[in-house]
Amino acid sequence: MFKISPLVTALALTCSISVASAWETLPTEAPAPADNATTAEKVAVGQMLYHDPRLSSTGTVSCASCHNTMLGGEDNRPNSMGVNGQTGGRSAPTVWNSAFNKVQFWDGRAASLEDQAAGPVTNPIEMGMKSWDDVVARLKVIEGYQQAFEKAFGKDAISKDNTTKAIAAYERTLITPNSPYDKYVGGDKSALTAQQIRGMEKVAELGCTACHSGPAFNGAGMFQKFPVIGNSYFEAQYHFKKDKGLAEVSKHPADTNMWKVPTLRNIALTAPYFHNGSIKTLEQAVTLMAQLQLGKDLSKDEVADIVAFLNGLTGEFPKQKMPALPATPGTTFN
Ligand code: HEC
């Protein structure tokens, strides 16, 4: 996962700039790993766990607190608030279409949705559980979960492994196809406005899609430096370089300020922007990307065209029917 050298990525970048963008539509199904086929029963228990605040020490924070599935799949905050009002340094990415990320987290430190789901529950500033043994013990006494896990995995199946598998299976259903962009690429030429088409052409011409490539505009797990071009004025305001990104986990100096290329799907819904959530509007995010990644100053009209195009990446959200969670009468938290 950390083997990509800046040289290789720089090379890939130059190469892909020279080829025309292949516009791809979002698949309507996400691939699942061999040992965690997506089944309706797993998705059902996964959806409950995802929305259950009892997976947090205080009984107040669920995955959905920071990744709201009734909205854009995150919390629209610069940094998320976990148990006891604690905040971290990074902004919550959307869970919508996270199934199409090759690796998870801004720095790509989790290899799969299953790996990722194990993290927040015992993270002291997110869900704050002391250990996964405590989580499993808490779930095991809930009769409704015993039954739901049995249906999904077989007898006596409540474990850390199956909990993260179920959550990941549910996340693989969080896909938003049929955006105006997808319809346009699929042949409906009236699905995008003239301004959106100008923005789409601009995005390819400038080279945004050299990094934000593929059906999810996420570079299929590619890491890139941000900012590519140093700018002390912006740095003083937004502190983009403070967080070392990939280097925080790999400890390789060459990975400093390298980030997984994030998706642009539903980007209109997921302000504020960038790993530290320091940028409030999509207009400003686009302006800064052009300046700091490509060394280009865009006109107001060009920014407006690109933003119009990005608005066309908002897809159709599958209806979420909130699950009734199995009750725990007589339980007190804290
Ligand atoms: C307190 C807020 C909070 C809670 C609770 C939380 N997350 Fe997150 N989540 C974040 C933040 C912040 C990040 C980015 C952290 C990073 O990249 O270092 C993240 C990253 C992710 C990602 C990676 C997405 C991507 O594009 O890389 C996924 C998937 C995800 N969370 C799912 C979950 C699931 C499943 C749960 C529940 C088990 C959960 N989160 C609980 C805040 C939260």
Ligand code: HEC
């Ligand atoms: C050299 C690679 C590269 C190029 C070129 C590039 N981007 Fe990015 N883009 C990234 C990376 C990496 C990030 C994540 C930066 C961060 O927050 O650390 C990002 C972040 C973004 C975000 C914010 C995403 C979020 O969830 O907060 C938007 C919007 C965006 N880019 C749009 C564009 C547009 C439009 C262009 C062309 C003008 C462009 N990008 C060009 C690599 C690139």
